[in-house]
Amino acid sequence: MAIAKAERLMNLALCLLGTRRPLSKRELRDSIEAYVEAFRPGSGAVGSDDSFNRMFERDKDDLRELGLVIETVESLDGEVGYLARRDSNRLPPIALDAEEAAALGLVAKVWQQARLAGAASGALQKLRAAGLPEDVDPYEAHGALEPHIPVHEAAFEPLMLACRDRRPVAFDYRKATAAHPEPRIVEPWALECWRGHWYLAGWDRDRGAERVFRLSRITGKVRTRSGKYTAEVPDVVTVRETVASWAGETADRSALIRLRTGAGYPLRAKAVSVRELGDDWDELEIPYGHGLDAWLVEFGPDVVVLEPAELRADVVDRLRAVAKG
Numbered sequence: 001m002a003i004a005k006a007e008r009l010m011n012l013a014l015c016l017l018g019t020r021r022p023l024s025k026r027e028l029r030d031s032i033e034a035y036v037e038a039f040r041p042g043s044g045a046v047g048s049d050d051s052f053n054r055m056f057e058r059d060k061d062d063l064r065e066l067g068l069v070i071e072t073v074e075s076l077d078g079e080v081g082y083l084a085r086r087d088s089n090r091l092p093p094i095a096l097d098a099e100e101a102a103a104l105g106l107v108a109k110v111w112q113q114a115r116l117a118g119a120a121s122g123a124l125q126k127l128r129a130a131g132l133p134e135d136v137d138p139y140e141a142h143g144a145l146e147p148h149i150p151v152h153e154a155a156f157e158p159l160m161l162a163c164r165d166r167r168p169v170a171f172d173y174r175k176a177t178a179a180h181p182e183p184r185i186v187e188p189w190a191l192e193c194w195r196g197h198w199y200l201a202g203w204d205r206d207r208g209a210e211r212v213f214r215l216s217r218i219t220g221k222v223r224t225r226s227g228k229y230t231a232e233v234p235d236v237v238t239v240r241e242t243v244a245s246w247a248g249e250t251a252d253r254s255a256l257i258r259l260r261t262g263a264g265y266p267l268r269a270k271a272v273s274v275r276e277l278g279d280d281w282d283e284l285e286i287p288y289g290h291g292l293d294a295w296l297v298e299f300g301p302d303v304v305v306l307e308p309a310e311l312r313a314d315v316v317d318r319l320r321a322v323a324k325g
Helices: 002-018 025-031 033-039 048-065 098-110 117-129 156-165 236-246 265-270 292-297 309-324
Strands: 071-074 080-083 169-173 182-194 197-204 209-214 218-224 251-260 273-278 281-289 303-307
Touching (some): 002 033, 002 048, 025 033, 033 048, 048 156, 156 182, 156 197, 156 218, 182 209, 197 236, 251 265, 292 309
Antiparallel strands (some): 169 218, 251 303, 273 281
């Protein structure tokens, strides 16, 4: 079975690389022997069209995971075709010095305990094949740095693939102020990590606006949707600024809070001023921007908001939502 699948994937890759024009699913189905044999009339395949579509989508995703750049092209009459251009699937000569190789190894180490560990290792293997000097070890220890980005959310991998392939997704999302999750249909742009939490930036179709979602608040499975994006994808800098703003990194005013002595060191690090109140409490002036209420809730009973009133009300609403489950 493994050999048959590998042969089918190789033949599909050769077909996509060898064509000068996009090939439709029907043309690929009639050209690749493995598809012809599996779905020929009388083969007994149940729901052969649906079965072929599922197999083809899996094969296409597998080839993309292996690094093949497959383009999806829609003709004037609406028919969708596929091809893999040779110039898009050819690496230029690789020439890395020891410092550059060390940097790549450091990046790869970041993902060794996350869901991208396999992809990171595979990328380094491809660099070896493309000419990375054998005497350069990207995994060699360089100082005491041991970088690590935690990825515990089940939604990370499907969202990462959806961002890469530009595929809309659907999922259930529970806002911090809501007791129950709501369905969302999103055109994902990018994933960003802030303060140890992962966020998705994208276009919310139902609300007709850009939104940022914290992955830990996504419940259930992430489901992909067919169709093209309806909104323009901004450049990377704009997306990062959006994530930073919604995650509370952009502040335009100040807030006054009480913080229990010995607690909330991340808040103390951002404080503009700190004043001891006695009785194990301090008063802090901290930058106030979008998302601060969600951050303060994480410190539970160690934080009391003094002002402004709207921030205090937002924190109380979030705590009530948490209490309701």
